[in-house]
Each structure stands twice: as structure tokens, then as C-alpha cells.
Amino acid sequence: MTSRVVLPFVLAASLARGAAAEVAIEKVSCLDLPGCYRLQNGTVEVVVTTDVGPRIVSYRFAAGENVLRQRVQPGPKTQWKSYGGHRLWAAPEQRPRTYFPDNDPVEHAEDAAAGAIRLTAPVETANGIQKTIRVVLDREGSGVTVEHEIANRGSWPVELAPWAVTVMEGGGSAIVPQEPPSDGLLPVRSIALWGYTAMDDARLTFGRRFVRIRSDPAIPRPLKIGFGNARGWAAYHRAGTLFVKRFPHEAGAAYPDLGSNNEIYTNGAMLEVETVAPLRRLEPGAVATHVERWSLHRDFALPEGDDDLAAALERVLTP
Numbered sequence: 104m105t106s107r108v109v110l111p112f113v114l115a116a117s118l119a120r121g122a123a124a125e126v127a128i129e130k131v132s133c134l135d136l137p138g139c140y141r142l143q144n145g146t147v148e149v150v151v152t153t154d155v156g157p158r159i160v161s162y163r164f165a166a167g168e169n170v171l172r173q174r175v176q177p178g179p180k181t182q183w184k185s186y187g188g189h190r191l192w193a194a195p196e197q198r199p200r201t202y203f204p205d206n207d208p209v210e211h212a213e214d215a216a217a218g219a220i221r222l223t224a225p226v227e228t229a230n231g232i233q234k235t236i237r238v239v240l241d242r243e244g245s246g247v248t249v250e251h252e253i254a255n256r257g258s259w260p261v262e263l264a265p266w267a268v269t270v271m272e273g274g275g276s277a278i279v280p281q282e283p284p285s286d287g288l289l290p291v292r293s294i295a296l297w298g299y300t301a302m303d304d305a306r307l308t309f310g311r312r313f314v315r316i317r318s319d320p321a322i323p324r325p326l327k328i329g330f331g332n333a334r335g336w337a338a339y340h341r342a343g344t345l346f347v348k349r350f351p352h353e354a355g356a357a358y359p360d361l362g363s364n365n366e367i368y369t370n371g372a373m374l375e376v377e378t379v380a381p382l383r384r385l386e387p388g389a390v391a392t393h394v395e396r397w398s399l400h401r402d403f404a405l406p407e408g409d410d411d412l413a414a415a416l417e418r419v420l421t422p
Contacts, residue, residue, distance in 0.1 A: 124242040126218030133160050134173055134186065138208065140220055142240040147399055149240055149247055152186075153211045157222035157236040159189035162247065162346075164401060170339070170346050172272045172373050180206045187270045187373075191234045191251045194266040194379050195359040203227045205234075218242060231257020245399040252392050255385040264359050265380040265393035269348065273318040273372035275341025276405065278412070279365060280334040281312050295329035295361040306369065312409040320372040329363030336420065337365050339376050345403040345419065348376060349396040356381035 126144050133139040136154040143149075143165065150161035161169045176184040183202040192201055205224060212221045219239040226233045237250040251265045271277075282291040296302070304326050306317040316328065318341075332352060339346045350364070358364050358381055366377040380393035400419050406412045 126240050128213055147245045153209050155206050156209050172270045189269045192266040193263040200230050226256045247397040249395045252390050254390045255387055260386050262384050264382045265391050267378045269376045271339045271374045273320050277316040277367045278338040279314045293331040293362040295363045297327040300326050310409040312413050316367045318369045318374040323371040325370040327368040329360045329366040331362045332365035340405045345400040347398045350378040353381050
């Protein structure tokens, strides 16, 4: 049975599209990969590649800087390589399944009327799973809907969770909201720490209303932290631009990594804003899905105080 989550903000974005603007789709070269496609609406552009993946390799304001980190890792085609950008993995993280190489071309299908492109990877021979990313650019504004699918093409059930990993250019700060206070009798969230994460790391700050994780190119030591994030959003700020991703949280669902649906990882000059769907038992032929909603906001000053940051974010996050 296919497991799908319908998000109100996705439906609202689709219904809000008017005829005033159009999304243009054209073939371009990016990262020395010739088979890339750019979706643009005059405000922002998104670039995907069909040479490897599925991957999103660029997201930017028109004539602005790419907020996604790009990196072509050398090595043989038979091993997993990092291209940066945005990718789809299967959680929980384990070898060899998670690191199956995505170095082969993917099938693509354009939907000009919807301003969308669909990328489907070959079936992973060792795992029997198949990954698909569909990117839909709003006709106006900076909004992008990113739909992820993992299908079980094998002959036996598998348990996994779609895991969306967005690699941001370093030198900025991730922002994760704290949960609102309760009556004080019960905990309001779970936090997962990886063994290499030091609680006294200078890049990690716990505030009353937000947790901040700073990317520092001078500190190569890895840091990773996971959250049970019922607020359904996380952000990354760098050089005056704020990247926001929204994602679902299912109360009572079983999430991997000690209940994490939102994870942040950084080492040196990169930082990943990750979201995770609930664990699903996929029978042969079944599909697990996960949807994110992205937006960009220019000229955003990052306040130091939590209350000032809350006021600034309210203007951005309010529909």
C-alpha cells in the first residue's frame, strides 16, 4: 500500500498558482554535467541534473548565489560520490544500502504546464529500491515543492524511511525551532546526539526559542544532532539570504534515529539540513513518500536574540 502525506501548504501553493507568470524549463550545463535542466519563473531558478542522481544541484534567486553547496568528489563510478546539492537517501543510515552509488543517468519527464520535472533513478540492484524526486516550481515567488518517493521493486518487504538531505554552502547558521512550553509535566521533544557530537561545541547554541547550529570552515570536526520537530520547519541563513524548508510531522509515528524527523549535520565548509519521514514497511510494489516545501528570502538580517529572531521569522513564516 502506498503511504502518502497530504500537506495543507502544498495544496495551498498549488491552488494559489495563477496565470500571471509561467515557469520556463530549459536544458543547461552545470557542474560539468551536460544533462541538466533549469526551472525558472523570473524570481528564482532551480537546476536538476539527469546525468546522476536524482539530484537538485542549484537553487537561487535570479542572478543570485546558489544556496546549495556543489562538489564533485573524485573516484570510480562504482563508489558513492558527493555532488552536493539535494539528494534522497533511505534511513536509517547503514552500509551498504545507504551508500549505493547514484552515478548513473536518471530518467526525466517534464511537465511544462505544472512547472515540474520528475527524476527517476534506475533500480538499485543491491537493494531493490528505486528513488524518484519531482520538483515543482511556483509560477510566482520563490516557492518550490520537492516530492520524494522510494519504491520497493524487490521481491521481499523492506523497512525504511525517505530521507531528504540538502547540502548548504558553508559559513552560515541552521535554525531549528524549540517546541512551545507545556504545563511542565511531560517532555515536549526528543533530541538525538551522534557519538562524535560534543555538547560544548562552539557551533551549537541552545536558546529558549531556537537551536542554532553554525557552520565554521575552520572546524572540520563533525557535528550532528537530530530533533523530533513537530513545528514542521527548519531554516539556514547565510550572507543575508534565508532558506526555509517545511515538512510534515506525524504524531505517534515511528521515526528513525531516536525519533528524529529533522537532523542537522556539519563539518567544515558544509552543513546539511535533513528531514526524515516515518519508518514504513514496504511490501513489494509499495511506495513511501515525503514532501518538502522550500522558499528563499532575501535581505534577511539574523538577530542575535531569540525574541528578535522570532519576530523576524514570523514575518517570513506567516502565509
